[in-house]
Amino acid sequence: MPQYRIITVDAFTEVPFKGNPAAVVAVPSNSPLDETTMQKIAAEMNISETAFIMPLMVQGPEEFQQARVFSLRWFTPTCEVKLCGHATLAAAHALKHELGSEREKIYFETASGQLLVYFGMVNDYSMNLPVDPPAPMPVTDDVKYIVECMFDEYKPTMQVEISPSLRYMVVYDPARSSDDVARLKPKLTPELVAAGKRENIIAVMVTSKSSTHDFCCRFFGPWCGIDEDPVTGSAYTVLGPFWQKRLGKKKFEAHQCSKRSGELYVQTEVTDSNDVSIHGHAVTVVSGVINI
Structure with a gap:
């Protein structure tokens, strides 16, 4: 039975059981998940978002440590969403502290374009998300x-x-x-x-x-x-x-x-890139595997 690493992270908090929980599923590049399975996993987790990250442009046993670009998708228990900030923060935290990323910053390819997350010193992160003025x-x-x-x-x-x-x-x-x-x-x-x-x-x-x-x-x-x-x-x-x-x-x-x-x-930041920079902390609550 295939197994995938899954990490639950509380985002926008420095202590467990505050902030917003997100599940992060590490998907190896040689074992992609289809959309139906991702939605089933998100429904099983039954928290606001489950993030699925897969390395791009790097393959092999060290791909999560070495990759600097990842595919990132977010699912609620009922549907896929276009953008999710706290699960992006959670994904960065899982990469740095649970999956051993060697990078100082990570790029995520998403339905909202490419997102950039910088790793801080102590479980803190800065991410650039596209501005959406109302x-x-x-x-x-x-x-x-x-x-x-x-x-x-x-x-x-x-x-x-x-x-x-x-x-x-x-x-x-x-x-x-x-x-x-x-x-x-x-x-x-x-x-x-x-x-x-x-x-x-x-x-x-x-x-x-x-x-x-x-x-x-x-x-x-x-x-x-x-x-x-x-x-x-x-x-x-x-x-x-x-x-x-x-x-x-x-x-x-x-x-x-x-x-x-x-x-x-x-x-x-009202710049040519039209980004909003959001800074926050995160903490791991659960780390294990999920059987598919």
Whole structure:
């Protein structure tokens, strides 16, 4: 029975059982997995994302140690996603600390293009993700209903935007504090899911200014099988430019105020490369094998 290394990593935290867990499956270049099997593994793991990494341009028994470019795909328990930040961080951590990578930086070939991750000194990493600036969203009846499911009400003073690539909806109520956002209990009903599908959204992010950080947020994605994601790296490719316009700065400390919570350092770089640089820590929780 074929076996593959599998590592569970908590990303955007320095201690276990915080941040966001991701499973990382090491796929040798001579034993690729088909999409159906990857989806079955992700469903079996039943956490927000499972990442599959395979060395490119290098083959042999030392390929995970020597390769500098890897294929990377991400699956939720129900579908493949276009971009996942915390599972990218987890994949880099698994390569460095569990699979023995000899590199100082790693390139991942993904559905969102090539991503670059730098290895830090002590379980910390910096990754460059493509920026996805949101724009104001037409306020339809469905949009009002989605906001009401988040806040129990819709007010014209609320700011609602949508990112063009990832289709993340941003909801910001200037009258709400970070404590208000942390206490939210959204109604994730079938009607909400139907309204979101009509608006072609993948997730809703509720955000606010913060007294302890530059801003905070929460991320709800029932459209991709995730009721609430604890810490979402890809969210900051949207929230970075969103808050850059409102705070007039390019570097942020952000807090995702889910139950598990997580800390991120976000730098929005408006350059020709249009990257968002995200810095965070990671820690291994489980390391073993999976039988296919």
